[in-house]
Amino acid sequence: MSETLSLRIPKETAKKLREIASKEKKDRSTLIREILEQGVKEKNVDNALDLYKTGQVTGWKAARLAGISLWSFYKILSEKGILIQYSEQDLEQDLKP
Numbered sequence: 077m078s079e080t081l082s083l084r085i086p087k088e089t090a091k092k093l094r095e096i097a098s099k100e101k102k103d104r105s106t107l108i109r110e111i112l113e114q115g116v117k118e119k120n121v122d123n124a125l126d127l128y129k130t131g132q133v134t135g136w137k138a139a140r141l142a143g144i145s146l147w148s149f150y151k152i153l154s155e156k157g158i159l160i161q162y163s164e165q166d167l168e169q170d171l172k173p
Contacts (some may be wrong), residue, residue: 115156117143129158137151 085093099106124142127133128149133141139149153160 081141081151121149125152125156125158126148134170135160136166136170 093104095106097104100107102110114134121142121144124133124138127141128135128138135149135153136146141148142149144152
């Protein structure tokens with residue numbers, strides 16, 4: 077099921093969207109949907125990273141919140157220079173349902 081959204085964007089952004097859509101041989105709606113989906117995924121990862129960095133969730137739970145594998149999450153941590161921290165307490169939390 078889909079939902080129709082209406083939004084206002086700057087003319088320059090609309091122009092760039094038309095150019096990209098033309099270059100990729102896509103209609104503008106498809107391109108905008110792809111960009112929004114990618115942005116939502118990235119935002120989920122960013123939110124999970126914030127929760128992990130502040131110690132509110134373990135790596136395992138952060139990965140689940142981000143919708144990615146634990147190994148992918150650890151790879152992102154490494155790329156961003158964030159230390160992986162995992163304790164016995166984290167393991168206990170991860171094993172809880």
